[in-house]
Amino acid sequence: MKRFIIAFIAAYVFMFLWGWLLNGVLLKDVYAETPNLWRSQSEMMSLFHWIIIGQALVIFAFVMIYASGFAGGGVAAGIRLGILLEIAAIGMRLAIYAVQPFPEKLILYGSVSGLIEMVIVGAIVGAIYKPASVRTP
Amino acid sequence: MNWKKFFTAFFAAFIFLFVFGFLWYATLMRGAHEEVPALFRTKPDFPWLILGHIVMAFFFTMLCVRFVPAGGAGASAALGILVGLVYAGPHVISLAVEPLTTKILCGWIAGGVIQFAIAGALVGAIYKPSSPTTS
Numbered sequence: 001m002k003r004f005i006i007a008f009i010a011a012y013v014f015m016f017l018w019g020w021l022l023n024g025v026l027l028k029d030v031y032a033e034t035p036n037l038w039r040s041q042s043e044m045m046s047l048f049h050w051i052i053i054g055q056a057l058v059i060f061a062f063v064m065i066y067a068s069g070f071a072g073g074g075v076a077a078g079i080r081l082g083i084l085l086e087i088a089a090i091g092m093r094l095a096i097y098a099v100q101p102f103p104e105k106l107i108l109y110g111s112v113s114g115l116i117e118m119v120i121v122g123a124i125v126g127a128i129y130k131p132a133s134v135r136t137p
Numbered sequence: 138m139n140w141k142k143f144f145t146a147f148f149a150a151f152i153f154l155f156v157f158g159f160l161w162y163a164t165l166m167r168g169a170h171e172e173v174p175a176l177f178r179t180k181p182d183f184p185w186l187i188l189g190h191i192v193m194a195f196f197f198t199m200l201c202v203r204f205v206p207a208g209g210a211g212a213s214a215a216l217g218i219l220v221g222l223v224y225a226g227p228h229v230i231s232l233a234v235e236p237l238t239t240k241i242l243c244g245w246i247a248g249g250v251i252q253f254a255i256a257g258a259l260v261g262a263i264y265k266p267s268s269p270t271t272s
Contacts, residue, residue, distance in 0.1 A: 036175050039236055050233035058226030065219045070204040084200045085223055091192030092224060095158070098186035101178050 004067055007128040011121045012059045018120075019055060022113050030106050037102065059121070066125050078126020082118035089114060139266055143202055146263040150256045151194035157255070158190070161248040169240045176235060197253065201260040208265035210258040217257025221250035 023031070031038060039047070062085070066078060090111045097107045162170075163181075170177055197220065201213045225246040232242045 038234055043236075044234055047233040051230050054226045054229030054231075054233070056226075057229060058223055061219050061222035061226070065204075065216065065223070068215075068219070070216055070219075072204075081200075081204070084196055084203065085220065088193050088196035088200065088220075089224060089227075091189045091194070091196065094185050094189030094192060096189075098182040098184075098189060099162075099177055 003129045004063060007066075007125045008059055008063050010128055011063065011124045012056060014120060014124055015055050015059060015117065016052075018113075018117050019051070022109075022117075027106065027109060030103060030109065033103055034101070034106075037100075062121060063125055063129065066122075066129055073126070073130060075123050075126040078122035078124070079119050080122070081126075082120075082122025083115070086115045086118035089118075138202065139264070142264045142266075143198065146202070146260045147195055147198040149259050149263055150198050151190055153256055153259055154194050154197075154252060155187075155190045157248075157252050161244075161252070166241065166244045166248070169238065169244055172238055173236060173241070176237070194256070197256060198260050198264075201257055202264050205261060206266065208261050210262040213261025214254045214258035217253040217255070218250055220257070221253035224249050224253070 038044075062081070066081060070081075093107055093111055093114075096102070097104075197217075200220065201216060205212045205216055228242055228245045228249070231237055232239070
């Protein structure tokens with residue numbers, strides 16, 4: 001349980017900082033190209049708790065998958081889990097692009113950064129959490 | 138890896154994800170989506186929609202097969218629920234950054250969890266390695 005919480009906090013802190021750097025700084029100009037798709041800055045700040053809850057949910061479910069023994073153990077297993085989850089998420093992103101008018105480069109940058117993010121999240125969780133029993137042989 | 142069973146499971150997952158997506162998001166949630174027309178295209182871009190579902194189904198099947206090697210609907214459905222929760226996170230974040238309604242958010246979260254739970258059960262039921270060498 002202790003390692004679960006430490007893995008959760010470490011991965012969460014990384015995701016929060018990564019999300020801020022990517023969406024709040026690097027992609028700021030890309031978001032500005034489609035202002036009709038986004039809330040105003042003040043609205044976003046008033047709903048900021050949903051960003052924290054959403055990121056916590058991603059990390060909690062990720063660590064749960066890992067802790068359940070589905071992924072095996074170790075850094076490599078964590079990275080494998082992150083890669084498979086994120087590539088499937090890229091498929092979801094493409095399906096969302098088909099119905100929502102996001103700029104192409106936002107989908108591209110989001111997918112590349114998402115892959116890097118989940119690889120690092122997987123490595124962090126794999127390095128910290130050691131499952132007591134693994135389901136894989 | 139038993140590739141024949143893998144591709145059968147992938148095909149079943151793809152068909153299910155696509156049909157469920159049509160019924161849940163395009164039919165049941167149509168009214169909710171129409172409340173915020175600026176956020177959606179007037180018509181879906183089908184090549185991207187199909188490609189997205191193929192990628193999603195392929196790698197979700199890979200995830201189930203790789204991480205639940207013994208197969209079985211129950212264990213794969215449990216994995217599917219957790220995967221659905223991982224993907225629910227970005228939807229929750231969307232509420233803060235896009236002018237979505239809570240009705241849309243709840244529909245997307247419930248739809249995603251149900252969708253991946255059933256898809257996991259399907260994959261687990263189809264992909265059952267016959268020999269212990271399949272790892």
